[in-house]
Amino acid sequence: MVLFAQRWPAASPAAVSPHRISPAILPPTAAAWGRPSNRIGAAGVAGRGSRLAVFERAKNRTTFLWNSMIHSCCRLSSPELAVAFYGRMMKEGRRTNFFTYPSLISACSNLATACEGSQVHSHAMKMGFESDRFLRSSLIHMYSSFGDMGSARILFDELPLRNVVVWTALINGYAKQGDLEKAKQVFDRIPERDSVIWSAMVSGHVQNGKFSEGLSFFQEMISEGVEATEGAMVSALSACAHLGALQLGRWIHSYLEKKKNKKPGQSMGINLGTALVDMYAKCGAMAAALDVFEAMPSRNDWTWNAMMGAFSCTGMAEAPPVTFLGLLGAFSHGGMVEEGKEFFKSMSSFFSMEPSLEHYACLVDLLARAGCLQEAQQVVGDMPIEPDAGVWGALLGGCRVHGDVGLGTAVGRRLLRFDQGGAGRYVLLSNIYAAARRWEDAGRVRALMAARGVKPQAGISSVEIDGVVHEFVSGDRGHPLVAEIYKKMEEMAERLRGRGHCAATGEALLDLDEEDKELQLASHSERLAIAFGLIALPIGAPIRVVKNLRVCADCHAVTKLLSEIYQREIIVRDRKRFHHFKDGSCSCSDYW
Structure with missing residues (x-):
């Protein structure tokens, strides 16, 4: 087991803790410390160094004692130390047993150490433990976490009885590789799908940027009567944030509140609260974001950053000084140059941060x-x-x-x-x-x-109508209401000309004549989304558009005029910030 010994040096108290371990009167034999009470595991209260001290003082280190150390390291989120102990165990010629491997395989999974993981698998096979269903499930999870789906699939196909753990591991593995088609094939084969399985499909699609598909799985899960897990709700809220799907996000919030009401005294977790803050902020509903933020019983760095980022992208540069990046972003979007420069200088001079x-x-x-x-x-x-x-x-x-x-x-x-x-x-x-x-x-x-094979990102704008997200690209003619949309576009163009608007043809990126440049600008994706919003939404209802690229100067000028012409509030989120258009002006003050 040379590889383990070289990569993971022998664990010692000095290597783990910078503090000297005080001498203590410890039992001289492993027998006293290897009983079911498992004092090495219990020594977690005293700290990791104390457990190591117990281990190092033991004269006869049994397999049970080694297993206890490996298990304790995993339980205390020190997988690298668990692998180091196993390497040392092999180097000293100690014999393993079945109970050595579950924790060890879990440690390899957390470390994503494929080489060591495959060696552990090989050792388990030599010991005759591979046929155990529980151990095989752990190995499938391990290989899936490495992205070695070939090995995971071989073990999976040989498994006669499959539980939720192995189905989920396989789905997560394929999703991690970006192979959502195979993840769906596995999903379709599962006879009974619980909340964990559904959550894997929702999060897998969202993590791969398939936000609409992830929301579809979430909605299907709810319609099947399966209760959503926290992970599924966090992923669904993230999808809503990316798509600007405020109505769906509010529905998920309502669903969450109903779940809380069934369990009195249970507060919202930090992850869910942060996801809600982020969703409302990115959908431009700052009041709702602040309400959730203030109601949270506890917050972490991600929560503060989500709130600070919200202040930044909405141009609210007077936000509280929470994170340096968020504040600098707020100063930038607010055009507050001198304030931003002074704050940057204060990072090192006052806050002692480089x-x-x-x-x-x-x-x-x-x-x-x-x-x-x-x-x-x-x-x-x-x-x-x-x-x-x-x-x-x-x-x-x-x-x-x-x-x-x-x-x-x-x-x-x-x-x-x-x-x-x-x-x-x-x-x-x-x-x-x-x-x-x-x-x-x-x-x-x-x-x-x-x-160089670099492809530009296509401009996509989306608008949510009655819980359905409609997406448009420049010059799009694939929508079922394409005739009505372009008729509205012609009406918009005529009314814009009546207000004296002249297209900023310098924004056109091709060498065309002026008329063709105007036509190119007029069919930008956000204008199609606005035209559809004018058709599909009730009179006076705000139009919320999400665009994945920066809004060009001509579209910005046009949207200001449209907000005045049609007396509509138009909220556009581009890749830089929010733009709240109302009565012919924009919240960004033409600074974006």
């Missing part, structure tokens, strides 16, 4: 958005750490907004040298050239992008 790359990226974004491009460039040049793609990308974004072709070209070329896979970088640089009507340069960037 800014990270993410903090520098926020500062550069703050300056670049405000048009202080030379100052932003100076910040990048003076950084004590090497700037990464996020920092350079923030500077490039500012060049795009303010039309600085010279600096944008230099930054873009540098960025593309070490971030060749980021589609957004190519698009930004191409857009800078297009805005300056340097069509050949824009074409070269697009050609380089294609040559």
Whole structure:
């Protein structure tokens, strides 16, 4: 067992705890410490170092004693130490038994140590334990956690009786690999599906960005009469947040409250509370987000960050000082340059915290958005750490907004040298050239992008009507109400012309004549979503649109006018922030 011995050094009290273990009068034999009371496991109250001290003082370390240490390490979330003990056990020639392996396999699963995991499996086979159903289930879970679905499937197919654990492990494994089709095939074979199985399908789809599909599984689970687990609800709320599906998110909140009412005295968990805060915030319902936040009995860093991020993307820059990144983002979106600079300086001078790359990226974004491009460039040049793609990308974004072709070209070329896979970088640089009507340069960037196999992200806008999310892409003609939508688009265009609107054709990214550029801009995905909202929603009802890309300047100007023309509140969430359009103005004050 050389591999274990080399990778995991022999565990010792000194290696585990920086504190010296005080000498204690301990029984000299393992027998006194290896009874069912399992004092080594019970020593958890005194700390991990005490258990190790007990173990090291034992003169006769039986297999039971070794197993106790491995199990205790796993129970106290120290899987790496459990594997280290096993390596030491093998090195000293100690014999294992069946009870050695369940905890050890669990440790390998948590560490995702595929090489050691397969060796443990091999040892279990040699000892004749592999046929045990419980152990085989643990091995299936282990291989699934490694992403070794071939080995997991072989063990699964050989298992005569399958329980929830193995079905779920297989689904989770395929989902982790992004193979949702095979996960669905496994799901369809399960004779009786409980809440854990359903939760695996919901979370698997959401984690792979299939938000609509994840919500479909969640709704089907509820319709089947299966009670949703906390994990399923957290995943479903995350999907609602990404899609901007406020009605579905509210329904899940209502479902959660009904569950709580059935169990008086039970409070909402931190994970669920945070998911609700995040969902309401990303759907633009700040009052509801604050209500949930304030009602939570306890909060963790994720909760605070969700709330701070909400203040940031909605432009509420006066939010409480909770997290540095959130505050810098709030200053950036609020255009509060001097306040942001002072706060950045205070990180090291007052809070004794050295800014990270993410903090520098926020500062550069703050300056670049405000048009202080030379100052932003100076910040990048003076950084004590090497700037990464996020920092350079923030500077490039500012060049795009303010039309600085010279600096944008230099930054873009540098960025593309070490971030060749980021589609957004190519698009930004191409857009800078297009805005300056340097069509050949824009074409070269697009050609380089294609040559490197980088595909730009398609612009998608969605609007929720009666709990159903409708998605649109630019020039989309696939909707069942396509005729009505384009008729409404023509009406919108006519009324916009009546208000004197002239399309900002500089936002068009192709070398077309002016009329074709206007048509290209007029069919952007968010305009289709707004047109559908005007058709499908009751008169006066707010229209909520979620877009995965930044809203262009022309669409922003158009949406301001539409909010006034149709007397509608239009809420658009793009990849940068929320825009609340009302009576011809936007909450971002044209700063985004």
